[in-house]
Amino acid sequence: MLFRGWGASVDERWPDVATVTDHVGVEHLVVTRHALVRQVLADPVTWRPDNALDAVTPIPVAALRILAGHRFRLPPTLANNSGASHPEIRGIVAEALHPARVDAQRPWLTDLVGQRVARLATALAAGEPVDLYAELAADLPLLVLARLVELPDAPVGAVKEFARAALELFWAPLDADRQRALAAAVGRFHTVLRDFAATGGGLAAALRAAGHSPDVVVGALFFLLVAGQETTSQFLTLLLHRLAGEPAVRAGLRDGTVGVADVVEEGLRLEPPIVTWRRVAAVDATLGGTAVRAGTSVVLWLARAGRDPEVVAAPAEFRPGQRGSRRHLAFGAGAHRCVGAQLARMEAAVVVAQAAPLLDGVTVVRPPWCPDNLTFRMPDAFVVRSPRRPAR
Numbered sequence: 056m057l058f059r060g061w062g063a064s065v066d067e068r069w070p071d072v073a074t075v076t077d078h079v080g081v082e083h084l085v086v087t088r089h090a091l092v093r094q095v096l097a098d099p100v101t102w103r104p105d106n107a108l109d110a111v112t113p114i115p116v117a118a119l120r121i122l123a124g125h126r127f128r129l130p131p132t133l134a135n136n137s138g139a140s141h142p143e144i145r146g147i148v149a150e151a152l153h154p155a156r157v158d159a160q161r162p163w164l165t166d167l168v169g170q171r172v173a174r175l176a177t178a179l180a181a182g183e184p185v186d187l188y189a190e191l192a193a194d195l196p197l198l199v200l201a202r203l204v205e206l207p208d209a210p211v212g213a214v215k216e217f218a219r220a221a222l223e224l225f226w227a228p229l230d231a232d233r234q235r236a237l238a239a240a241v242g243r244f245h246t247v248l249r250d251f252a253a254t255g256g257g258l259a260a261a262l263r264a265a266g267h268s269p270d271v272v273v274g275a276l277f278f279l280l281v282a283g284q285e286t287t288s289q290f291l292t293l294l295l296h297r298l299a300g301e302p303a304v305r306a307g308l309r310d311g312t313v314g315v316a317d318v319v320e321e322g323l324r325l326e327p328p329i330v331t332w333r334r335v336a337a338v339d340a341t342l343g344g345t346a347v348r349a350g351t352s353v354v355l356w357l358a359r360a361g362r363d364p365e366v367v368a369a370p371a372e373f374r375p376g377q378r379g380s381r382r383h384l385a386f387g388a389g390a391h392r393c394v395g396a397q398l399a400r401m402e403a404a405v406v407v408a409q410a411a412p413l414l415d416g417v418t419v420v421r422p423p424w425c426p427d428n429l430t431f432r433m434p435d436a437f438v439v440r441s442p443r444r445p446a447r
């Protein structure tokens with residue numbers, strides 16, 4: 056389960072908490088029940104977030120040297136910061152992502168998605184295959200994020216390559232050759248970030264003005280560039296794929312009996328792009344009747360918690376608006392709950408509203424394929440095609 060926490064494994068029978076040994080012999084306590092996941096997230100003193108960005112495959116010296124060559128450092132800033140600086144850094148990021156600022160991006164995004172959807176509809180009508188990941192979902196969140204927080208003026212492709220390399224380096228089972236290649240990709244972009252952190256405007260300037268060190272500014276930007284765009288483009292792809300197989304939901308969207316916001320929430324519950332998130336036991340503790348030693352890695356199975364029959368009426372079914380649908384933990388909970396939730400929801404709502412009709416009558420040529428990863432789904436493509444209409 057550890058590296059494929061979606062699909063079949065998410066519906067198998069599991070105890071409330073289970074010890075699972077990973078590929079390098081480290082034991083993790085996997086938490087499967089909604090109430091227990093919530094309990095852990097709500098108590099950052101007993102269950103600290105310090106291990107959130109620890110590499111699940113230890114990084115060997117050769118790859119560490121490559122990172123060091125780029126002066127790579129990742130001090131605790133956001134997700135893995137249990138220190139006193141967390142509330143202030145989080146406050147500055149939250150200000151940049153304030154709901155009013157997010158809402159102000161909606162018309163621009165609606166326009167952009169509308170143009171893309173029109174182009175894709177034409178291609179589909181001509182019988183061409185269309186990759187809804189590459190041609191619709193992949194770069195949208197990054198484009199919006201750049202408008203909200205000012206990002207280094209790097210090509211979209213370079214940012215995506217860096218972000219996906221980071222997700223693999225820190226959360227995938229890997230061999231040493233691959234780790235070196237990923238370390239080079241992550242390190243290269245870290246250098247770009249370091250320059251931008253020293254001189255850039257927007258969020259970088261706000262963090263500098265609050266007196267944070269260059270390492271902290273780089274750390275915050277690093278996390279945002281990964282968490283703030285890869286997650287959402289993955290989610291958009293997974294949600295569109297799911298909707299391709301849910302004709303009744305699409306019909307409801309069409310005739311107005313199903314709400315877009317409800318579809319987004321049900322999507323987050325059933326297709327979360329982040330399937331697990333980690334905490335570490337700070338002290339000896341008990342969880343669901345199981346004794347847990349201080350230092351234990353705790354893997355919170357967010358995807359599974361979203362399907363807990365204690366919480367949701369029809370756990371495996373995509374029923375927008377059903378009881379418990381919105382109680383998913385796709386954005387975590389408590390002091391570290393996702394700061395970008397509002398933004399991700401807005402982006403998903405804009406895409407669902409406009410792109411769902413594209414799925415009517417298509418066949419799936421290539422479903423998303425997801426590599427082994429502890430935490431992120433990382434779909435690679437989603438190709439559909441309409442049957443070509445016979446020429447008259």
Ligand code: HEM
Binds near residue numbers: 279284286
């Ligand atoms: C569907 C898209 C997204 C999902 C599923 C998601 C999920 C998560 C999860 C599970 C966490 C950890 C929460 C915890 O520890 O309790 C998190 C943290 C975070 N997310 Fe997101 N996220 C998404 C999009 C975004 C976006 C768009 C941004 C910003 C532009 C963002 C920024 C952050 C930040 C800064 C944190 C760390 C918060 C802290 O530690 O105080 N996320 N997210």
